[in-house]
Amino acid sequence: MSLAPNSETSALPVGSATPKPLRSDGQEARTRLLDAALVLFADKGFAKTSTREIALAAQVNVASISYYFGDKAGLYRAVFTDPRSNPSVEPASIDHPDQSLADSLRAMLDTFTEPMKNGVAMQNCMKLHIREMLEPTGLWQAEIDDNIKPAHMALVQMLCRHLGVTQADDDVHRLAFSIVGLGMILHVGSDVIQAIRPALIGSPAAIDAYAEHMLVAALSMVEGEARHRQALSSTAALP
Incomplete structure (x- = not known):
């Protein structure tokens, strides 16, 4: 018999509603926790969310949190790195010697x-990332070190190759940051885009068109x- 708490109906928080039926493999319970925690952590931050x-x-x-994530910090880490809303870019998909400039840029964008x-x-x-910058738990620095910096350096190396530059200088780094x-x-200014021209990001097709324009x-x-x-x-x- 599985000891996973995904099918339990007892020991629920006081005042909670009757739980919805869950898949027997526990995946739905885990997904529900990730989705609920994302909203609460984004709105209230790590410390103020129970x-x-x-x-x-x-x-x-409530025991599902310790079962699937160890503790609140483990759940926060899982939410922060959830690939459904926070995908990471593989440096190899950007800096590939047999890949065209357009394909490399498209992979990054x-x-x-x-x-x-x-x-x-x-x-x-996006709200969660901004809150993490303002109320750091250490995950933002880890994100920079483990994902952002490697992706940036891959982009810089790719640009050097296409520009015929042997050693990256400040201008190449400026170009990478500008791209x-x-x-x-799209993320930092999504509220502004929604207020001024919402149709630009109003559907998957519109987002694809935006991506092509960025390319x-x-x-x-x-x-x-x-x-x-x-x-x-x-x-x-010149002489």
């Missing part, structure tokens, strides 16, 4: 646009950097 109210919102036994199709979940994920900024505005802009940035470097070289070669 395991009891997470279990109540998820309509599962897709990590910003695809999560947008998750709607409210993505908005809550990433095209995707970041064109990113390619133009790289082309502009190449022209800039060529102009500097020509000037330096």
Whole structure:
């Protein structure tokens, strides 16, 4: 007999509603906890959110949190890194020697646009990341070290290859940050986009169209950097 708490109906938080039926494998209980915790952690932060109210919102036994995640910190970590709303980019998908510039840039930009199709979940994920920056638990620094920095360096290396640059300089790093900024505005500025031009991100098809526009802009940035470097070289070669 399984000891997983996914099918229990006792020991629920006081005042909770009758729990919804759960899948026998426990996956639904785990998913409910992730979804409920995302909303609560995004709204209230880690310290002010209790395991009891997470279990109540998820309509599962409070013991499920320790069973699936160990403790509240483990649940918070799982929510923060949940690939459904916070996918990571594999550096190899950006810096691949046999891949075209357009395909490399598309692989990177897709990590910003695809999560947008998750709607409210993505908005809550963005709120959670901002709250983590303001009220750090250590996960944001780990995100920078483990995911953001490797992806940035892969982008820089890829740009160096296509620009014919042997050693990355400040301009290459500026270019990389500028390209990433095209995707970041979708998340940081989603409320502004909704207020001014909501149709731009109002459907999966609209988000795909936005992604293609970002790709064109990113390619133009790289082309502009190449022209800039060529102009500097020509000037330096003048007597």
